[in-house]
Amino acid sequence: MALTKRQSEELAKQTFEYAPAPESTDFVKIEPSYNLFIGGKMVAAHSKKHFPTINPATEQKLSEVVEADEVDVDRAVKAADEAFDSWSRMAPSRRARYIFRISRILQERARELAVVETMDGGKPIKESRDVDIPLAAAHFFYYAGWADKLEWAFPNRKPRPLGVAGQVIPWNFPLLMLAWKIAPALAAGNTVVLKPAETTPLSALLFADICMQAELPPGVVNIVTGGGKTGSLVVTHPGVRKVAFTGSTEVGKLIQRSLAGTGKRLTLELGGKAANIVFDDAPLDAAVEGIVNGIYFNQGHVCCAGSRLLVQESIAEPLLEKLKLRLGTLRLGDPLDKNTDIGAINSKAQLEKIESLVESGIEEGAEIFQPECKLPERGYWFPPTLFTNVSQSYRIAREEIFGPVLSVLTFRTPAEAVEKANNTPYGLSAGVWTDKGSRILWMAERMRAGVVWANTFNRFDPTSPFGGYKESGFGREGGRHGLLPYLELV
Ligand code: NAD
Secondary structure, eight states: OOOOHHHHHHHHHSOOOOOOOBOOOTTOOOOSBOOEEETTEEEOOSSOOEEEEEETTTTEEEEEEEOOOHHHHHHHHHHHHHHHHHHHHSOHHHHHHHHHHHHHHHHHTHHHHHHHHHHHHOOOHHHIIIIIHHHHHHHHHHHHHHTTOHHHHSTTSOEEEOSEEEEEOOSSSHHHHHHHHHHHHHHTTOEEEEEOOTTOOHHHHHHHHHHHHTTOOTTSEEEOOOSHHHHHHHHHOTTEEEEEEESOHHHHHHHHHHHTTSOOEEEEEOOOOOEEEEOTTSOHHHHHHHHHHHHHGGGGOOTTOOOEEEEEGGGHHHHHHHHHHHHTTOOBSOTTBTTOSBOOOSOHHHHHHHHHHHHHHHHHTOEEEOOOOOOOSSSOOOOOEEEESOOTTSHHHHSOOOSSEEEEEEESSHHHHHHHHHOSSOOSEEEEEOSOHHHHHHHHHHOOSSEEEESOOSOOOTTSOBOOSGGGEESOBSTGGGGGGGEEEO
């Protein structure tokens, strides 16, 4: 029996007390300082510079990592280049065995990896435990299967690896982005130099340990830490044949310009401003869950987040009522607590960016809603936020906020929904909520987005290609398509 409006309000007002359920950190060993992973071992850096990596939920320093310089990056590329010959000529089924082994160790060490990911990045443990780490392992497992079947993947062609791949990743899904990059590169027979983001280097350094445990031949994977400067040294190094970058559109454009004319292969996975479109025949309670998952998952630090909710005018009122009630039940706080829904914002800089965009939304005339929510005193936090009365021209409707902030717009007809959804320079993903299969297909055909989810959102699978249109980048990661950027087809 459906609840009346009053009953739902009463229910939402009840406070559910949960006893704290923090995940233990006892079995995690974070070193006070890390070196670089080059040529199969951890080596002291030429650069004498280190910088701290902190826990954004407590502002406590977790460790120190190297800011790799030109000499360090050069050593890493040379190590990868030296390893390329034997790795690319190795029997593909043997190569596959190493990649399977990595996948298995990721599963075995899943708990340790999940805790480190949560401590370094601020995301709730239930997400790193149930999404990031299992998906990273699944990615290696999936691509291990392709390693000895490349000629079947591309019939009548001779697939050949390219050489050293230079890979730069962001901080929102550190280990998962590493897996998206390294797994297809290795399966295709390339070697790798990867640079993790400056605020979340620890899971990549743990991955270095996993490569050693898997006895991966030295130099096949190399990890160099550092900031944007180190990233630019990796992508512009003349020994790198293929560049894979995931990050902001701004940096993606810079990289594209710097590689012009070099003959290097490039794939870019950049920002997004996805529309999550709810039609009047959608199951509203399911749609509310999908909207919450679409924008508040990982504090909204998701390139394909459903940050623009397009709702059909006739159901806007009941849908928003349900959504606001649901926001009141989200639990914000200690990311290591297994009951936490919303963790810490990844860094002070990101928090400031979110605050300034939210400020602009208020100034431009949008109406803000935030549930009552006590923020911890230390660390970087932002409550789940929803804006109504939003016009398409407002910054909050156009720019990627990369935080737990939803802008709500309305539409009357499917054609208007299409026009508004596509009215963005980005094109990474979209969501459609409706009871009609024919409408899903009609909408999917018209969305200028790499992924269109139907009656769900933020679902990922290693077998499924992911990537953007327009300023969201080019090239695909995942699936058979994800092998192509790492191969020359003769
Ligand atoms: P960012 O572009 O600032 O940084 C990404 C990475 O690039 C970091 O490792 C950084 O150190 C490095 N970097 C910075 N300047 C560089 C330069 N000049 N040359 C080479 N490397 C450089 O982005 P961010 O703030 O870390 O990440 C958030 C962005 O990433 C968002 O815009 C988000 O949408 C995007 N993202 C996209 C996807 C996708 O698959 N499309 C996935 C995750 C994140």
